[in-house]
Amino acid sequence: MNAKLALWLALATVSGGTVFGQGTTKFITFNGPPSQPPGTSHTFHEYLEAGLRFTGADTNWNSFGRCGGGISFFPENGTAYLQGAFTDSLKFAFADGSVFALESVDLAEYSTVVSNAATVYFIGYRHDGTIVTNALTTDGIIDGTGPVQDFQTLQFSDQMRNLDRVEIPLWSYGWSLDDLVVSIPEPSFGSLVLASGLMFWIFRSAWEGGDRERKTRALVSAGNR
Numbered sequence: 104m105n106a107k108l109a110l111w112l113a114l115a116t117v118s119g120g121t122v123f124g125q126g127t128t129k130f131i132t133f134n135g136p137p138s139q140p141p142g143t144s145h146t147f148h149e150y151l152e153a154g155l156r157f158t159g160a161d162t163n164w165n166s167f168g169r170c171g172g173g174i175s176f177f178p179e180n181g182t183a184y185l186q187g188a189f190t191d192s193l194k195f196a197f198a199d200g201s202v203f204a205l206e207s208v209d210l211a212e213y214s215t216v217v218s219n220a221a222t223v224y225f226i227g228y229r230h231d232g233t234i235v236t237n238a239l240t241t242d243g244i245i246d247g248t249g250p251v252q253d254f255q256t257l258q259f260s261d262q263m264r265n266l267d268r269v270e271i272p273l274w275s276y277g278w279s280l281d282d283l284v285v286s287i288p289e290p291s292f293g294s295l296v297l298a299s300g301l302m303f304w305i306f307r308s309a310w311e312g313g314d315r316e317r318k319t320r321a322l323v324s325a326g327n328r
């Protein structure tokens with residue numbers, strides 16, 4: 104194996120890891136900070152968790168709700184979650200600009216009063232300029248703080264990756280949202296180890312090559328004396 108081939112393999116391994124690696128999975132719980140105690144519900148303009156920044160998607164109505172649970176007519180899962188009432192919207196992206204994929208999300212209806220099955224439109228703006236939309240619909244089953252399970256875990260399609268940002272627009276309101284699972288692709292540990300091993304081999308070969316050349320030159324000059 105020559106040095107150029109080894110270098111090419113090392114680069115291919117790293118870039119292959121970037122595309123096919125496991126990446127980092129982030130579980131966004133919306134549990135804070137800041138804390139949102141049970142029995143409370145507030146309007147938010149910004150919320151940050153695990154590097155992901157949430158704001159309103161609309162410039163005029165730049166808000167969304169955050170509920171601490173423990174309110175009889177709102178959905179319940181024992182933790183804090185986000186809500187989109189009329190005039191609410193949501194936009195999220197990594198503060199450091201990392202591209203990401205959406206894996207799954209827990210969704211519930213807005214309340215026992217607005218208890219119709221909620222269809223939530225997630226509009227993904229991909230890094231290549233294309234746009235992908237997933238419309239996720241809840242089961243319409245909600246009893247607030249009663250025994251029934253209000254939230255469901257719903258999966259995103261395989262198209263929801265390589266995203267710069269995601270928006271739930273103003274017209275897609277009447278939802279409750281928790282436990283968003285997001286992943287960031289990155290080189291896997293195995294591919295990094297293999298790549299660094301190949302790089303070491305390249306440098307060692309170059310060093311030994313240089314060393315052999317020096318020895319040969321010394322022998323030749325000794326023979327000429």
Ligand SMILES: [Ca+2]
Binds near residue numbers: 184281
């Ligand atoms: Ca939560």
Ligand SMILES: [Ca+2]
Binds near residue numbers: 212252253254255
């Ligand atoms: Ca439900």
